[in-house]
Amino acid sequence: MDALWILASTGLWDAVLRIATPLIFGTLGALLCERAGVLNLGIEGIMTFGAMIGWLTVFSGGGLWTGLLVAALCGALFGLLHAGLTVPLGLSQHVTGLGITLFASALSYYIFRLVVPLEASPPTIAAFRPIEIPLVAEIPFLGEVLASQTAPTYLALALVAVMGWVLFRTPLGLAIRMTGENPHAAEAQGVNPLILRTACVMAGSALMGVGGAFLTMSAFNSFFPTMVQGRGWICIALVVFASWRPGWALFGAVLFAAFDAYQLRLQSALENAVPYQLFLMAPYLAAIGALALMARKARVPQALMRPYRRGER
């Protein structure tokens, strides 16, 4: 019975939003890249770099929002590198992306070691504090769930709406989706697919950087070189789960986070009646199961992973 009561506890849903936030940023970022036709497997490394550089900015005296901005800019730079190799040069998006992940992870560690003094446990910053919104705080249940959330979580939620609106309600969104479906047709309409793809990969990578920064600037207050722990790969899977739609990306991230937060509580509630490994597996099993169900209906952007070359049919 305890196991069911947990589902109605504010503590669970409070944790769900916090666990989901980096996934929402990362999934929206990967989704934007893929909508324009570019798979970005650099996500894991870009999130690591964002986590490092955002934290380092604050550690060096910058403000928290400056840190997020720097993480976004650095993410965009890695996006430019990825786009430069895969869009005009048309190199393999898989190989380039994995290369960027290795490069960005190693570079994060290197810069961290150069700049930050060695200590027994890594130095801390003053991370984002929960913000109180006057009227919302009084809503029962929801108010309590939102009470301990930080500003980047609200930013992530707002971005879902913004990206949905841009992709499906604006000429720019139409051009992006067209570039991902049929870049030749897009070019015939006067859209430059090379520029648009590059811009989307940069903007998407910027979001990945912010997602990583959330880990060191809100979820925790120190940087560890390996702390992204596969969250980037989960985002790549969530994009497929979401069928490349921002609203579903939010749902997928929340669903995954809910399983994760729930299993952490079940470990305590069931007092180890079940091996803990089963709980740890639960979010991933749920993701695979959901993917199998959703992917049947998924409409993959038709030009995803196909380099665009002018005049080529």
Place this chain on the structure above:
Amino acid sequence: MVSIRVITPAAIAAAGLAAGAAASQEPLSVAGIHASPVENAWNSRLHEALEEAAAEGVIAYQFSEGVSGTDYPRAMREYAEQGVDLIIGESYAVEREAREVAADYPDTAFVMGSSGEPAGENFGVFGTWNHGGAYLAGMLAGAMTETDTVGSVGAVPIPEVNLLINAFAAGVAETNPDARHLVSFIGTFFDPPQAREAGLAQIDSGADILFGERIGTADAAEQRGALAIGSLIDYTDRYPETVFANAMWYFRPTLDAAIADVQAGEPVGRSYTEYSLMPAGGSDILFDADAAPAEAVEAMEARRQEIIDGAFEVPVNMDEPG
């Protein structure tokens, strides 16, 4: 992701000048090979002891950090080829390969953190047995919990993690037999945000004192105004008001024993785990006496003295808690 740094104490230059000095006075050349960054709590204990010994001129210390399992045997060979006298590291992920490398370099001494047995004359092992400190911290936690519920957040239930959490539980049971003990594992060694979530989940389940085998656990306690206990290193400065006790682990006794063996020409192919225990000064409790009730501290101190004198042995239980 390998970086190498060399720490050369002024003593080396001094030893060079005093060429006539006895051979045993010359600093021993020691290499540390860390699978993780040296900020990782466990590695920081080794690194600190090695740097301290280097500063005293006992050893010349150089190290590599963030050495992945695939690179680890190569790093061992490189240091052995350079003629390093003693290699300190961790063979948890490369137990077989590390022993193969040691067999190839019989003149180099290897002393590794390991879950396995020593091998040959030159491959010694040590365990991280700071369970004495964990037991004593558990005694305080049992006496202090107001909800009669405490929690432990661990990485993965490997023997040395289980040992600690079980010793903490035994300490809690000694002072509070009715207390509930919640145990969570996060399934990874480096995910502080996840350890924090696990800690919050335990607080939601009623725990008011958390034993953080992993960093991040105390952040949960800090957020909710609960208390926490650290492991391996002293977390009091990082979480003032929250962390009131730490199950400390000191590597220096192990290191000194290994250095003495190498300098005396004795084989290092043995277990050094005894030097991690409280009687050898390898483990202890660091705590804030003001945070705990006086009678709890008194009982704990009495037990501590018994452990150090050998009159009481902290139970060694490496089974998965639960």
